[in-house]
Amino acid sequence: MIEIYLIRHGQTDANKNALVQGRKDNPLNQTGIDQAKQTGLFLKKQNINFDICITSPLQRAILTTEIIKNELNLKMPTMIEPKLIERDFGDYDGKKITDNYYDMVRSGSISNMETDNEIETRIKNYFEYFCKEYTNKKVLMVAHSHVIKALLVNHINDFNYKTILNNCSINKLTCSNSKLKVIDYNINPL
Secondary structure, three states, X not given: OEEEEEEEOOOEHHHHOOEOXXXXXXXXXXXXXXXXXXXXXXXXXXXXXXXXXXXXXXXXXXXXXXXXXXXXXXXXXXXXXXXXXXXXXXXHOOOEOOOOHHHHHHHOOOOOOOXXXXXXXXXXXXXXXXXXXXOOOEEEEEEOHHXXXXXXXXXXXXXXXXXXXXXXXXXXEEEEOOEEEEEEEEEOXX
């Protein structure tokens, strides 16, 4: 069985200011750095030791991973996985999240945006591959809000893209016999 701790990256200034950042390569702010440290300490208190570390290629996810690894004293390399990159929000990237933003995302009315179906297919295919490729591993994986949501919407009733996932929230998954299961989600370690 594979255990996956899928964590959203720490806060950026774009998160703080309610801006869509998508694939913009924004850094963590000081709050995000502190959140990542606290997440690492939370995992350390639970005596969780990881076999593999995987992250999105965006710096906010990479730094979150490295800070958590530092708190856990993990010395293994971090695998960069392009398929875990945040959703492409097209023409909405960098704009303020408004009341009608989620309706625009759901309706696919944002020009050049990766649709729900496209991101869900990308993430589903990645996890199917991942679950076949690895066995008996405990995995630290850091990604983004919509990457995680694209996975959870198909595994949790009443979960949707409007559901808030806190920065550095932990989503615990298992994979056994190529079946992915959500054990818990949006765990706030802060």
